[in-house]
Amino acid sequence: MIETKDLTYTFPLSSENVLSGVNLKVEEGDLVALMGANGSGKTTLTRCLNGLVQPTGGSVTVDGHPLTQENIRAIRRRVGMIFQDPNTAITSPTVEREIAFGLQNLSVPRRVIREKTNMVMEQFHLTKLRHVSPMDLSGGEKQRLAIAAVMVLEPTYLILDEATSFLPSSSRKEVMALVDQLRLELKVGVLLVTQFPEEALRASSLLILHKGQIVQRGKPDEVFSKAEALEAYGVPVPLEYRLGIAGAN
Ligand SMILES: Nc1ncnc2c1ncn2[C@@H]1O[C@H](COP(=O)(O)OP(=O)(O)OP(=O)(O)O)[C@@H](O)[C@H]1O
Ligand SMILES: [Mg+2]
Secondary structure, rough: EEEEEEEEEEOOHHHHHHHHEEEEEEOOOOOOEEOOOOOOOOHHHHHOOOOOOOEEEEEEEOEEEOOOOOHHHHHHHHHEEEEEOOHHOOOOOOHHHHHHHHHHHOOOOHHHHHHHHHHHHHHHHOOOOOOHHHHOOOOHHHHHHHHHHHHHHOOOEEEEEOOOOOOOOHHHHHHHHHHHHHHHHHOOOOEEOOOHHHHOOOEEEEEEEEEEEEEEEEEEHHHHHHHHHHHHHOOOOHHHOOOOOOOOO
């Protein structure tokens, strides 16, 4: 489980908290959605969960291990991150080398790297594209590659920070189907930061972040029922909840 207790973050030289007293849990096989207006602190929160940002207060633990300088590498392996712009994650000249990259960094034997890379390319339907430059892929394919390159390290958790926001709707659905598959088949625990209410509806719980605080939490159906409150926080609400006809048919 990823767990935060009273997580607080203040940027250096700033007097305002970007995160204050955030408590959340993501269990294995779970899908937790996080929504909030621009600047509410979503990205900062995700960056605290794998040590990219050091909290100024409270705690983060991953499977009971506190995030410290000593275990940060182990925790980063356990908590995979997928970012909004797939271009920023790409570092290799081919799809195959992009997937192998993380394993090479861990000094895994070459034979194992080859085996695991082949397996993951099959699993994510990237084998045919193995010699293609990642830069030549479509946006949806790039995110599929980014997820494959993280999954080859066998993380227990996956954090997606608005990973579908640059994609056309058909690719968005594809990425979401992939995330569902990882969760159901491999029991990966997922934290999904999203601006799309239809994605949040698939989660087992939905958290709303407003000015660095969790102001609503619960089953997506319950949270979206408070449509007016959510809209005041700048969070989009599905049409059927805005009209008050959710579950009517
Ligand atoms: N380096 C920095 N120094 C000071 N404040 C910062 C810094 N980086 C971000 N902030 C502020 O922290 C707050 C939270 O930013 P963050 O990027 O976490 O929000 P977000 O919810 O992810 O927004 P978005 O929807 O735009 O992705 C914002 O008010 C932002 O202006
Ligand atoms: Mg953000």
